[in-house]
Amino acid sequence: MNRPILSIALLLVAAAVTNKAARTAEPGTAPSEAVSTFHTILRLHAVAADQRKRSVIPGTDGWLFFAPEFRSLTVGPFWSDHAQKVSRANNKRYADPLEPIVDFHRQLNSAGIRLLVVPVPAKVAVYPEQLDKNTAFESTRTNTRAVPPRIDIHHQAFHKLLASRGVEVIDLMPVFLARRHDRLGPLYCKTDTHWSGRGVAVAAATILKTLKEPAWLRGLSRTNSATMTRPVSITGDLARMLAPDKPDRESLPLTFLGKPNKGGRPIPIPIARNSPVLITGDSHTLVFHDPALHATGAGLPDHIAAGLGIPVDLVGVRGSGATATRISLLRRRDNLEGKKLVIWCFSIREYTESFSGWRKVPVIRR
Secondary structure (H helix, E strand, O other), X not given: OOHHHHHHHHHHHHHHOOOHHXXXXXXXXXXXXXXXXXXXXXXXXXXXXHHOOOOEEEOOOOOEEEHHHHHHHHOOOOOHHHHHHHOOOOOHXXXXXXXXXXXXXXXXXXXXXXXXXXXXXXXXXXXXXXXXOOOOOOOEEEOOEEEOOOOOHHHHHHXXXXXXXXXXXXXXXXXXXXXXXXXXXXXXXXXXXXXXXXXXXXHHHHHHHHHOOOHHHHOOXXXXXXXXXXXXXXXOHHHHHHOOOOOOOEEEEEEEEEEOOOOOOOEOOOOOOOOOEXXXXXXXXXXXOOOOOOOOOOOHHHHHHHHHOOOOXXXXXXXXXXXXXXXXXXXXXXXXXXXXXXXXXXXXXXXXHOOOOOXXXXXXXX
């Protein structure tokens, strides 16, 4: 089925089908009619992609989207009694993300370590019009720019639940929606599953604003970092999936940070195992930092290190950040000794799309 026919079919079905997510939503999470219709469109796109065994959904103007993110936005509540019905975890015992996240928070809190959970919003939730130019919402306006409503209603409800259990969640959606027309470029790569260099910078600034000036940081020796912003050409993973023989390339600005380097790009600050700050999670912690992911010196660890003025520690994985990173921390066998802050960053699709699921892991043993 070609894309124009698929689009017509989606619109016809979306107009006729009552959104199942609206019927099963928990109190306070029911979507508006427009959001419900858009959820239906996303769900149908995800089903069509699954049937065709494809992971990439083409949008407009060269934008590409990752099908699992569409599914993650539309399965409805995905925790507690709902988890086993909607999770793609191979072992349904590990379907529910709620208790493992709360357990990790409790472990860290007992050791005097602050946990910040930083879920990365889905690209299509920030740029819904890039899926289809005909997408129309009754939008609010910020600085004369239209801002779409939040379509991540179930993730929003889950984050509020985590907060009620004591977990500190940085909700990036409000700032991402406000900054989605950033003058230095989009917050996501057009042809890649990850946020862009601008997305990294905006997320890091939001994290640093939340941290303010922690007492433990005041007594440490801190250094100023140099910065340099310049365009970089990348071949995104979605572009490679869509056309492996001749993938499209895109250019985007990256801000490189690190030690001053006269006449050249700043020298990245090395990762430090003994740092009081640990960044952990999926490949959003590695993109533009790991040379295998487009660049070095411009990723989340680089921005956080520059903002704090100290090196950071890093345990990131190319894959699911749900359980694997905490297993890596367990294998260190150091009880996170000396850590004061853990920033746990992963894509929102991890909640439902992680095949390995969510396990409780005894990272700190006493």
